[in-house]
Amino acid sequence: MATTTYHHGNLRRALLDASVDVIAERGPDDFTLREIARRAGVSHNAPYHHFADKEALVAELCIESFTMLRAELLAIERRGGPLERIRRLGVAYVRFALDNRPRFRVMWRPELRGGLAGETPEDADADAYGVLLEAIDEARVAGKLAAGSRERIALTAWSTVHGLALLLLDGPLADKSRDDALALAEDVVKRLLRGLAA
Amino acid sequence: MATTTYHHGNLRRALLDASVDVIAERGPDDFTLREIARRAGVSHNAPYHHFADKEALVAELCIESFTMLRAELLAIERRGGPLERIRRLGVAYVRFALDNRPRFRVMWRPELRGGLAGETPEDADADAYGVLLEAIDEARVAGKLAAGSRERIALTAWSTVHGLALLLLDGPLADKSRDDALALAEDVVKRLLRGLAA
């Protein structure tokens, strides 16, 4: 995966990082291979030694981002019982979006994650989704949740935090500070759990 | 607003409609003025007689879409009490997204709704948001809701249906049929209300 110090050092990594910066500044729409190469301080076709084409670079960025999300969700503390865990997962999802705005935007642009070979982003978000499903199963076994299929319960939770994240990123809540946004997330997730709990 | 039958008849309208089609087919990213003109069966600079530039066309499309959303929410029946009304509003929001996919996508791309004069989309979504706030006030007065500020309650509700809409449009639920999607929406909104109700 990682190239050791060669000419550039690790251009592959640098290009992915530059992509995040470009998306952050220019938006995910006019984000060009040439601009990314410029940021990385490299000629505009050097990227072709690391990615088949533009689409492949974006796909990689997308997969990497889903992997990061899953890692953050897996790192959530387990103490406090299954309901508390679900609460933490919800807030963590919103926090991930706030702290990785460009990545979060790319993750949910179907037209950007177009050409994916092997490890599809569907797999990748299934993984992150899997973390939520497990927590829900645990809570159900412990009798902490109201009736309903695990998928329906999971989708209600996911919808809520996903919607809040996007309202904070691209919607009318875009001007909230990070702290205000997180306080809001805590509150919204609490209301959500009230509806899910037994 | 409406041009009567002139050369084309009503090119302004035709261009907006063509935009919706182009976005539906090509995605909101590579959606070009020239392609829109082609669809409308008109030379590629005819649009400049109706819109200052590309940005103005998109802004108009965006405003129009928010107005449509508000109109649909206002048309929701009132019988059944305030909680039932909120439930209907939630499902209607998801239904609007499903039935107006290209419009819904444009509405939430901040970089597309860039140059707006006068009537900003913030106003426009404040209007749609206002419908929700009113319903919540009504429910609070009737003592049907749990404690909490009207904004926090409203944002919880909005987040849930907004998130579900986007998971259905651009996320892992994209392959659901309209009927399945609406059934899901009914279910998710029911859980949401369980958390909000007194």
Next chain:
DNA sequence: TGTACATCAGTGAACGCGCGTTCACTGATGTAC
């Protein structure tokens, strides 16, 4: 009702631009003996 004129909504050619991608290349890095 007819005519002269103004305005309005289109057309078609042209522009400059930056893009993604290809090509032939060069110089640096790694490796076999």
Next chain:
DNA sequence: TGTACATCAGTGAACGCGCGTTCACTGATGTAC
């Protein structure tokens, strides 16, 4: 350890493309008298 060679990661010029926008124009529609 030195040397010849293969490979690898970069460069710079060039391409074709479609875009948004401007320009001068033309023909259709509306209007004053």
